[in-house]
Amino acid sequence: MLQYITRRALLAVLVIIGVTLLTFISIHLSGDPAVLYVSERAGPEELAEARRRLGLDKSLPEQYINFLGGLMRGDLGLSLANRTPALQLVLERLPATLELTIGALILSNLIAIPIGLISAVRRGTRVDGTIMLLAMFGQSMPGFWLGIMAILFFSVTLRIFPVSGHVPVLAPLLAGDWATAIQNLPAGVHHAILPVVTISVFAIARNARLVRSALLEVLGQEYVTTARAKGLTERNVIVGHALRNAMIPIVTIIALEFGFLLSGVIVTESVFAWPGVGRLVFNAIGQRDIPVVQAAVVFFAFVFVALNLVVDVLYAYLDPRVRL
Amino acid sequence: MKKVTTKSVLLLVLLLVIVMPVSAQAPAADEDTLVVGIFTEPVSLDPARVANFNITSLMFAQLYELGQATGSIDPYLATGYTISEDGTEWTFTLNEGLTCHDGEALTAEDVVYTWERVVDPANAFTGNSAGFVIPSLGYVGARADSDLEVTLIFGGPQNVSLRLGLISEIFIHCKDSYEAMSLEDAVRNPIGSGPYSFGEWVTGEYLTMNRVPDFTLRETYFEQIAWRIFPERSTATAELVTGNVDIIKGIGADQIEPINASGIASVISYASTIRAYVGFNMNPDREFSSTPGGQAILETPVRVALQHAVDVVAICTQLLGADCERATGPVNPPNDNASLEPYSYDPALAESLLDAAGYPRGDNGVRFELTLKARNIPGAVGGEVAQAVAQFLSDVGVQTEVEFVENAQFVEQLIARDLGPLFIVSTGGSAWSAQYDLADFPAPDGETNYTGWTNEEFFTLEASLPSLISDPEAERAAEQQMLQAFYEDPPWLLLYAAPLLEAVSSRIEYTPRVDNFLTVYNVSLK
Numbered sequence: 014m015l016q017y018i019t020r021r022a023l024l025a026v027l028v029i030i031g032v033t034l035l036t037f038i039s040i041h042l043s044g045d046p047a048v049l050y051v052s053e054r055a056g057p058e059e060l061a062e063a064r065r066r067l068g069l070d071k072s073l074p075e076q077y078i079n080f081l082g083g084l085m086r087g088d089l090g091l092s093l094a095n096r097t098p099a100l101q102l103v104l105e106r107l108p109a110t111l112e113l114t115i116g117a118l119i120l121s122n123l124i125a126i127p128i129g130l131i132s133a134v135r136r137g138t139r140v141d142g143t144i145m146l147l148a149m150f151g152q153s154m155p156g157f158w159l160g161i162m163a164i165l166f167f168s169v170t171l172r173i174f175p176v177s178g179h180v181p182v183l184a185p186l187l188a189g190d191w192a193t194a195i196q197n198l199p200a201g202v203h204h205a206i207l208p209v210v211t212i213s214v215f216a217i218a219r220n221a222r223l224v225r226s227a228l229l230e231v232l233g234q235e236y237v238t239t240a241r242a243k244g245l246t247e248r249n250v251i252v253g254h255a256l257r258n259a260m261i262p263i264v265t266i267i268a269l270e271f272g273f274l275l276s277g278v279i280v281t282e283s284v285f286a287w288p289g290v291g292r293l294v295f296n297a298i299g300q301r302d303i304p305v306v307q308a309a310v311v312f313f314a315f316v317f318v319a320l321n322l323v324v325d326v327l328y329a330y331l332d333p334r335v336r337l
Numbered sequence: 338m339k340k341v342t343t344k345s346v347l348l349l350v351l352l353l354v355i356v357m358p359v360s361a362q363a364p365a366a367d368e369d370t371l372v373v374g375i376f377t378e379p380v381s382l383d384p385a386r387v388a389n390f391n392i393t394s395l396m397f398a399q400l401y402e403l404g405q406a407t408g409s410i411d412p413y414l415a416t417g418y419t420i421s422e423d424g425t426e427w428t429f430t431l432n433e434g435l436t437c438h439d440g441e442a443l444t445a446e447d448v449v450y451t452w453e454r455v456v457d458p459a460n461a462f463t464g465n466s467a468g469f470v471i472p473s474l475g476y477v478g479a480r481a482d483s484d485l486e487v488t489l490i491f492g493g494p495q496n497v498s499l500r501l502g503l504i505s506e507i508f509i510h511c512k513d514s515y516e517a518m519s520l521e522d523a524v525r526n527p528i529g530s531g532p533y534s535f536g537e538w539v540t541g542e543y544l545t546m547n548r549v550p551d552f553t554l555r556e557t558y559f560e561q562i563a564w565r566i567f568p569e570r571s572t573a574t575a576e577l578v579t580g581n582v583d584i585i586k587g588i589g590a591d592q593i594e595p596i597n598a599s600g601i602a603s604v605i606s607y608a609s610t611i612r613a614y615v616g617f618n619m620n621p622d623r624e625f626s627s628t629p630g631g632q633a634i635l636e637t638p639v640r641v642a643l644q645h646a647v648d649v650v651a652i653c654t655q656l657l658g659a660d661c662e663r664a665t666g667p668v669n670p671p672n673d674n675a676s677l678e679p680y681s682y683d684p685a686l687a688e689s690l691l692d693a694a695g696y697p698r699g700d701n702g703v704r705f706e707l708t709l710k711a712r713n714i715p716g717a718v719g720g721e722v723a724q725a726v727a728q729f730l731s732d733v734g735v736q737t738e739v740e741f742v743e744n745a746q747f748v749e750q751l752i753a754r755d756l757g758p759l760f761i762v763s764t765g766g767s768a769w770s771a772q773y774d775l776a777d778f779p780a781p782d783g784e785t786n787y788t789g790w791t792n793e794e795f796f797t798l799e800a801s802l803p804s805l806i807s808d809p810e811a812e813r814a815a816e817q818q819m820l821q822a823f824y825e826d827p828p829w830l831l832l833y834a835a836p837l838l839e840a841v842s843s844r845i846e847y848t849p850r851v852d853n854f855l856t857v858y859n860v861s862l863k
Contacts, residue, residue, distance in 0.1 A: 044745025048752065050463040056784020059468045060752055066461035094380035095524045106541065164575050176575040177567065178363045179542060283568040288541025292568060296378065301745055 018322065025318035030081070032314045033307055037077050045069070046093065046301030067093050080307060089311065090304035094297075099308035103290055107312075108183040110289030112201070113281065114274040116209035121216035122267060128217075129224025134251060136229060144221065151218025160211045160284035167207060174207050177286035208285040212278060216270060223266055227259035234258075261328065268324045272317045363543045366583050366842065369560040371860060374573040374585040378541065378566045382527040383520070384508035385455045386462050391855040392564060396438075396529035396546055397508035398554065400429050400448065401501050405859055407768045407851050408671055410501045413554060414443070414509055414530070418501075424494025424806060425477075427504075431485045437511035438534040438549060445481035450512035452479045452489065460520060470506045473776065494806050498770040532557050542566060558861040574840070577602050583842040586855065589715055590658030590838065602842045606659035608834040609853045610669045610766040612774070613717040615709065615726055615830035618757025620789030625758045630707040630735075633696055634758055637826045642690030644680035647729040649832055651682070656721050659836030666820040667778070669834055672771035674820035680831060687733045696734075704734040709759040710750070713741040717835035718763045726761065726830070751787055760787075763835055768851055771816045772802065778828075790828035795819050 040046070047064040048055070055063075064070040071079070083090055089100045132144040168176040182201035185193035231237065232255050240250045279291035290309060297305035366372040379388035384397045394402075402413040415429040435443035455466045456476065462468075475492035482488055489504070514528040527535045532552045536545035544564045548557055565582060567573035574592045576582045578599035588596070593604045617634045618625070625631040633639045653661040663679035691697075696704040707730065711723035720741060727737035737759070742750065750756045767773040778799070781791040798819045805812040841847050847860045 044743055045749045046745065048745050048748040051468050055468060055748075055752055057752060058784060059472070063463045063468065066463055092380075096381075096521050097524065102540075109541070161571055164572065169575050169579055172579065176579055176581065177572050284572055286542065286565070286567050286569070286572055288539065292541055295568070299744075300380065 021318075021322050021325070025315075025322075028318055029311055029314045032310055033080070033084070034077065036307060036310045037073075037080070037303070040298070040301060040303055040306060041073060044301065046303060049301050050093065080304075084311065089308040092297075092302050092305050094300050094302045094305075099302075099304035100312070102293060102305055103308045103312050106288060106290045106293045108181065108187060109179055109287060110275060110278060110282070110291060112179075112181075112183050112205060113208055113212060113278050113287060113289060114271060116205055117212040117216060117274055117278075118267070118271055120209055121213040121220055121270075124213075125217045125220030126224050126263075129221040130228060130251065130256065132221065132225040133228035133232065136225075141225075145225070148218040148221050151214045152222075154214060156211055156215065156280045157284060159214060160208070160281055163207045163211055164284070175204050177284075178204055179285075179287050180204050208281050208287055211284070212274060212281050216274070220263070220266065220270075224259065224263055227262050228255055231255045231259045264327050265324050268320050268327065269317075272313070272320045275313065275316060363539075363565055364545055364561065364563040365581055366844070368862060370563055371559040371561070371584070371845070371857065372563045372565055372582045373855065374565050374567050374576065374582045376567060376570065376573070376587065379544070381524045382535065382538070383462075383523040384451075384510045384527065384529070385460065385466055386464050386524075387466060387506075387508065388464075389564075392544065392546075393508055394531065394854065394856060395533040395562060396527055396531050396535055397510060398529075398531040399505045399508055400431075401505045403502065403505050403767075403769060403852060403854065405850060405856065410498065410505060410769055413505075414448075420497075425491050426488050427491070427500070428482065428486055428488045431487065432554065433485065435530070436551075437514055437528055437530050439511070439514050439528045441511045441513050441528075443509065443511055443530055444484045445487035446484075447511045448487040448509055449479040449481050450515070451509045452476065452507065454510075454515065455507065466507060470503050474500060474503050494803060496770065496772045496802065496806060496812065499772045499776075502767060502769050502773055531555075533562055536561065555856075555858055557857060559857065562857060577840050577842065580842070580844075583845050584847065584855070584860075585840040586837070586853065587716075588838045588840050590656065592840065593658050593838065596840045600843070602840050604838055604840050605849065606836050606838045607849055607851065608661055609837045610768050610851060611717070611763050611835040611837075611853070612664065612667060612669065612766045613722075613761075613763040613832040613835045614664070614667075615759050615761045615832065616756070616788045617790075617828055617830065618754065618760060618788055619791075619828065620754045620757075623755060623757060625708065628758070629705040631758045633694075633705050634707070636694060638690060638694040639696065640827050640830070641680075641825075642687045642694060642733075643730060643735065643830055644827060645683045645687035645690065646733040646735070647726055647830065647832075648682040649679075652722055652725050653833055653836060656725060657717060657836050658838060661833040661836045664831045664833055666823045666831070667766070667829070668771045668774040668816070668820055669766045669768055671768070672774070672816070674817045674824070676817075677820065677824050684729075684733050691733065691735070698734045702734055703736045706736040706738070707758050709737050709739050709761060710742050710747065710756045711739055711761045712744050712747050714744070717833070718761045722832075723761045752784075754787055754789060756787070759830070762787075766834070771813075771820075775799065775816070775819065788828040790826075792822055792826050792828075795822040795826075798822070 047060055047067055047069050050067060051059050051063045080090065091097065092099050092102055128144050132141045135141050164176050167174045180197045180201040182194050182197050185197065237250060237255050240254045278289060279295050281287065282289045282291040283295065294306060294309045364370050364372060379392055381388045384393055387393045398414045400413060400415040401410050404411040414435060415431055418427050418429045420427055431445060437443050454460060455462060456471055475495065477490040477492050479487060479489050509530050511528065511530065515523060525538060529535060532549055532555045533546035534549050536547045538544045543566060546562050548560050567576065570589055570592065573582065573585050574588065574596060577585055577596060578601050580601055588604065596602050596604050617640055619635055649663040653659055665677035665679050666673060691704055698704055709723055709727050711720055713720040723739045727739045730737040747756065751760065751762065764777055778786050778790065778795065780786065781796055798815045802812060802815060805815055837853055839849055844863060845860055846863050850856065
């Protein structure tokens with residue numbers, strides 16, 4: 014197992030380097046970052062001076078090698094825009110994004126697994142049809158539209174949730190400031206409800222369909238028939254035998270979903286003015302702030318690779334055949 | 338006892354969360370707090386690297402300041418100035434008893450430090466102060482003559498309004514405070530010299546500033562100003578109509594109706610000092626220079642004819658949701674040439690002028706083809722306006738295609754003068770100096786003469802301006818003649834001073850400045 018993990022970790026380094034190289038190239042293909050750091054009436058001289066001051070006058074390979082050297086030392090450079098360490102900017106914003114991501118992950122699975130299960134058990138009934146119809150709607154609605162509609166209805170018309178904003182809970186918690194975290198919790202949850210629900214809708218719909226199809230496949234297996242023949246209750250058959258085996262693809266999706274949610278909340282963070290990593294990266298791309306984009310990319314690549322590794326280990330735990 | 342079910346617990350939690358008072362961290366609009374919605378977060382609060390002029394100008398004061406009244410430049414930290422005979426040394430007298438927000442006395446030495454800090458290569462500042470203001474002024478150095486007298490030294494004489502206006506873009510900060518700070522600290526922890534001191538900056542959310550009680554140079558109404566950051570415009574509108582925001586600058590035309598219908602806020606529009614135009618790229622040896630369209634726009638009669646092809650007023654009304662007047666040149670009122678009439682929208686005249694210029698319609702109805710480079714952004718020089726202009730030109734037989742270019746590439750190509758043959762862009766102007774606005778055309782080969790325009794009369798007159806500094810009337814006459822030359826041989830397809838839409842809460846009394854700055858001296862509760 015250790016050898017396996019080591020091999021995967023080495024591969025992960027290559028993946029991260031590859032991702033950073035692609036990001037670096039794509040950012041430079043879309044224009045010279047220096048033009049965004051000069052005055053409105055800039056001429057070629059001012060532009061050249063800005064390039065020199067921002068360290069963008071070096072050749073692209075030289076810039077990239079410098080970046081890799083820094084990466085090895087754990088130094089991802091300073092933001093071009095405000096000279097703050099790029100990784101620090103990403104980590105500062107991370108708790109806010111984690112609040113949304115964890116909230117959405119919990120909410121979506123709390124809802125998706127039971128309704129997927131109900132839908133599978135009652136296959137072909139009106140309940141199944143209704144759940145699948147709603148799931149289709151859930152997957153079809155763009156997060157941007159849903160967020161705006163939620164604000165219009167719940168915040169502007171009913172006025173029961175705030176339009177936007179964020180009250181930190183996780184950040185003080187991580188800093189060991191329990192008192193502030195607890196004090197902020199009610200308002201934090203209040204502010205988080207609409208964005209979390211907005212993000213969760215797609216995940217609920219997809220996961221419900223996934224749970225349903227995984228369960229339907231398992232419910233047709235002989236060992237389920239055997240379990241029923243042994244006289245086990247339907248609850249024991251479903252939860253104890255069928256659901257556990259159906260969880261293998263579900264766990265894969267859920268674990269990877271955390272990564273997708275983490276890196277994919279840009280739209281929701283923008284709609285709800287939520288100060289997370291997604292918005293940071295979005296702004297950094299707009300400002301061609303390469304160090305910040307690179308720091309975020311390295312961070313997310315690392316998260317994805319780590320999650321993949323966790324999924325593989327979980328696979329081995331859930332399905333002994335994988336260990337053979 | 339009745340069993341407590343999971344369902345009832347969940348319902349109770351949900352109810353508690355919903356009815357719980359919102360201890361919102363972002364400041365709410367109240368009688369002491371003015372909340373302004375902005376769409377872009379400033380990347381820096383360093384006064385030498387200004388990212389948001391409005392925010393910086395409330396925390397830091399200047400020697401002189403652009404006044405509330407159109408065109409005025411008012412004394413601020415300084416009470417007045419004198420100019421040496423050769424026009425190279427400007428000596429300012431400071432008010433007595435000035436301090437920075439940490440209590441440090443603000444003296445002439447701090448003014449010298451401010452200017453030297455901006456130009457210090459070790460600080461590697463980019464942007465307006467270091468990149469534009471300093472070179473435009475021809476700044477050479479500064480010296481403290483006494484605690485209250487400071488002399489700024491320049492390479493040569495310059496138009497007084499222009500120089501004073503540029504000086505008003507440098508924000509004064511105290512030496513001891515900033516010498517003790519790293520550049521990184523200066524970005525996030527400003528120690529100002531203006532009417533409001535830095536409060537709190539929660540990145541991605543809001544920034545607050547608090548009134549400095551003993552700052553007496555300007556009168557302010559609100560104890561606190563909060564700048565809330567909304568990346569999404571409709572979210573800002575929702576906050577406005579729920580009473581949480583007082584002013585949003587630069588809203589989209591699509592937001593006018595819901596805001597006006599809310600009864601809580603309304604939209605006001607006004608012509609800003611930002612000049613929007615379509616440039617004719619006449620630089621030689623470009624990819625498009627040898628095309629029929631590239632050749633045609635070199636001819637003055639063609640460029641005049643195309644002015645008549647575009648209904649600028651309709652574009653403004655229909656696409657930007659505002660009424661506006663067509664510009665007659667690159668200079669904003671009141672310094673423009675008032676004797677010039679805006680080009681009329683007259684497609685028949687445009688067609689006859691093009692015929693007369695030797696560009697009749699071909700068998701396919703096309704005279705020649707052009708490409709209009711634009712950015713796919715909203716607003717006065719956005720994608721929709723570009724498409725409308727292209728359609729108007731196509732209607733008179735000048736087949737025009739819009740080509741969208743990503744923003745950074747657009748700016749890069751603009752500076753390299755590779756955008757063309759047509760490009761749509763805006764440029765910041767002023768209400769206080771004709772020469773500031775004319776600086777877009779410093780010389781035929783000047784860096785910001787993006788069109789490559791070479792009108793001899795215009796540039797000869799411009800070259801004569803420094804010799805006329807001592808004779809304001811002659812100087813003004815030369816400026817007017819330059820504008821006449823510009824009008825008759827236009828390097829721009831003239832559009833408008835970009836109309837700006839602001840949403841304003843009905844609880845406040847507020848008149849926007851024409852230059853789009855927000856100094857809050859003119860804001861109070863009703």
